[in-house]
Amino acid sequence: MDFDFSAILLALTVVFGVVWGLDRLFFYKKRAARFAASGEEYRDPAPVDWARSLFPVIFVVLLLRSFVxxxxxxxxxxxxxxxxxxxxxxxxxxxxxxxxxxxxxxxxxxxxxxxxxxxxxxxPGYICQDQNGNTVRSGDVTCADPQAPVPSxxxxxxxxxxxxxxxxxxxxxxxxxxxxxxxxxxxxxxxxxxxxxxxxxxxxxxxxxxxxxxxxxxxxxxxxxxxxxxxxxxxxxxxxxxxxxxxxxxxxxxxxxxxxxxxxxxxxxxxxxxxxxxxxxxxxxxxxxxxxxxxxxx
CATH class of the missing domain: 2.10.109.10 (Umud Fragment, subunit A)
Incomplete structure (x- = not known):
């Protein structure tokens, strides 16, 4: 597995949380007032609706995977x-x-x-020596490239x-x-x-x-x-x-x-x-x- 699922969950939690939070702080009241004045049923914009729905779910999953x-x-x-x-x-x-x-x-x-x-x-990667003689961890098993990134x-x-x-x-x-x-x-x-x-x-x-x-x-x-x-x-x-x-x-x-x-x-x-x-x-x-x-x- 070469990607970090926890990092993806964390990034999604932050993005959805920021979108939902900023909307409630700066845009929600004005938008709700416009809908009330026009007599229409209130609805959130699609991105805000997705963020509001998914944030608590992903946040709970993140907590369970990270700490339980x-x-x-x-x-x-x-x-x-x-x-x-x-x-x-x-x-x-x-x-x-x-x-x-x-x-x-x-x-x-x-x-x-x-x-x-x-x-x-x-x-952690393979133990190699770089061009300066320093011990480093490399993703290259042969150590031909001591600076090769270690796979996640x-x-x-x-x-x-x-x-x-x-x-x-x-x-x-x-x-x-x-x-x-x-x-x-x-x-x-x-x-x-x-x-x-x-x-x-x-x-x-x-x-x-x-x-x-x-x-x-x-x-x-x-x-x-x-x-x-x-x-x-x-x-x-x-x-x-x-x-x-x-x-x-x-x-x-x-x-x-x-x-x-x-x-x-x-x-x-x-x-x-x-x-x-x-x-x-x-x-x-x-x-x-x-x-x-x-x-x-x-």
């Missing part, structure tokens, strides 16, 4: 098996604090992210490392503060070969594991034959910087995450994913998956 819960659709398999392509989820917008819509500046802190949380965040996209991953943690990752084996993360192989991945995201794991002999992150027990997928970047690496130090988080997808060898582009800044947080409210597998590959509806995300 926002819906998202999962577009890729990077969080399988926890979240599947076509899952529609709700994200708690006040789990980590209230933020201004569109600008995302925190105005009230009500909690901190925990290890194991599944979070939605604004993609919402991503979803799981928090692995908290600020101050010492993290090591080698072939998806995670060590946090000197202690290996406990995981147990459950067996081979089972899926529908007709779905590309399932077929990728099936073709590469993917396996499913149970993993313990803090108080959260969840499942991950692995493909032992594929290699992924280790931590630390040139973009990711072993110690997580302040106000930053190491995040990874649950489909460990099929997720572009902190191993590639560094830590996720706290200011980019959007909210905590908490429930699947609909799951659509595709018209010819399962349709609605009723078993996933209402699933609490852990």
């Amino acid at each position: 819960a926002e819906p998202f659709r999962i577009p890729s398999g990077s969080m399988m098996p926890t979240l599947d392509v076509g899952d529609f989820i709700l994200v708690n917008k006040f789990a980590y604090g209230l933020r201004l819509p569109a600008f995302n500046n925190k105005v009230l802190s009500v909690g901190e992210p925990k290890r194991g949380d599944v979070i939605v965040f604004r993609f 996209q919402n991503w979803i991953k799981r928090i692995i490392g908290l600020p101050g943690d010492t993290i090591e990752v080698h072939n998806s084996q995670i060590v946090i503060n000197g202690k290996p993360v406990v995981d147990t192989e459950l067996g081979p991945f089972q899926g529908n070969p007709s779905r590309p995201e399932d077929n990728y794991l099936l073709y590469n002999n993917g396996t499913v594991w149970s993993e313990q992150l803090g108080s959260v027990t969840h499942q991950i997928a692995r493909i032992p034959s594929l290699q992924t970047p280790s931590i630390p690496n040139p973009s990711v130090p072993s110690v997580v910087p302040p106000n930053c988080y190491i995040v990874m997808g649950d489909d460990r060898e099929n997720s572009q995450d902190s191993r590639w582009w560094g830590c996720m800044p706290e200011q980019n947080l959007v909210g905590k994913a908490f429930v699947i409210w609909l799951s659509w597998k595709g018209l010819h590959t399962g349709g609605v998956d009723f078993h996933r509806i209402g699933t609490v995300i852990r």
Whole structure:
């Protein structure tokens, strides 16, 4: 998703509010008097009528999406098996604090992210060096253009490392503060070969594991034959910087995450994913998956 729907809602709220407000302050009384004098039934001009009707609706939607819960659709398999392509989820917008819509500046802190949380965040961009040797965030994965704008996209991953943690990752084996993360192989991945995201794991002999992150027990997928970047690496130090988080997808060898582009800044947080409210597998590959509806995300 390359546009910011919250920014669009905010802009529409401001435009409709200004049109309606200015009309009531400067034009309404004179117009009402003209209609009364002529004996005609009063009516607002079309732009004012639209603004008056739509402003409260859009304003309420903006408040709900900005401060209560926002819906998202999962577009890729990077969080399988926890979240599947076509899952529609709700994200708690006040789990980590209230933020201004569109600008995302925190105005009230009500909690901190925990290890194991599944979070939605604004993609921060790839860590690159500019022509002066300064570290910058770029939208170009190759860093050939360090000034390339970072696309406005919402991503979803799981928090692995908290600020101050010492993290090591080698072939998806995670060590946090000197202690290996406990995981147990459950067996081979089972899926529908007709779905590309399932077929990728099936073709590469993917396996499913149970993993313990803090108080959260969840499942991950692995493909032992594929290699992924280790931590630390040139973009990711072993110690997580302040106000930053190491995040990874649950489909460990099929997720572009902190191993590639560094830590996720706290200011980019959007909210905590908490429930699947609909799951659509595709018209010819399962349709609605009723078993996933209402699933609490852990």
